Amino acid sequence: MQSGKRAEILDLPEPTPEEVAFLWKVRELNRMDPHEYLEFLNQFSRTHPPGRETSEGWPPFEL
């Protein structure tokens, strides 16, 4: 089991032990195939719904 601090890299500001375990499951499965990843994402999105923050003020990407 990894520390909570390590899990911060994956958008989990205050990860629970279950989330950290989930994180490591993901890393163990890397790389998931598209079907595994879809199942994982849909499971994740149930418990971490998207917020209402916006991209206002973000600079354009220009090459």
Added chain:
Amino acid sequence: MSPANVNLTTMRFDVVLRTFADFFEREGIRYAVIGGLAMQAWGASRFTKDTDIVVTRTDREAVVHFAESLGFETLFVGPSHSNHLHSNEDLGRIDFMYVDEATAERVFSAATPKPIVGDVIAPVVSPEHLAMMKGLAMKFAPQRIPYEGEDVRLLLKLPDIDADVVREYFEQQGLLGLFDAIWKAR
């Protein structure tokens, strides 16, 4: 423009992506997947709460209109981004990045069709451009460095990535120190 014909009770990441991909193809709109789904396509599964897509800025109005036709609430529309959220959790959130014609030509020319989620295959931005976008995100929002930097580190480990062009972009953005730190951490 054709209205959406989707089953809202079954829409999930793959259906959201396929619905927009079908719309883009129907309307002749060039696009590519960016963000967390693009990271997965390049070999690094990660958490993501939304679908991120880049299109040309001239297609912004059509894209926003289509999203709203699906019932997405438009949270924000600006020159370079728009954000859309659906009350149905199965549709969730989709964000768009808008780029100028010159940038679009380079981004779309370098994009590669890849499996993303489920059975969906869609163009994905090159790892170089994805790393550059993440560099810009870190410049604008330094609090994102821990995880965006991790993504860049993973991208720079890809065997065929042109690290020099990524380094050049980071240097242009005043992020050379950050690039070098990430490079050393590969």
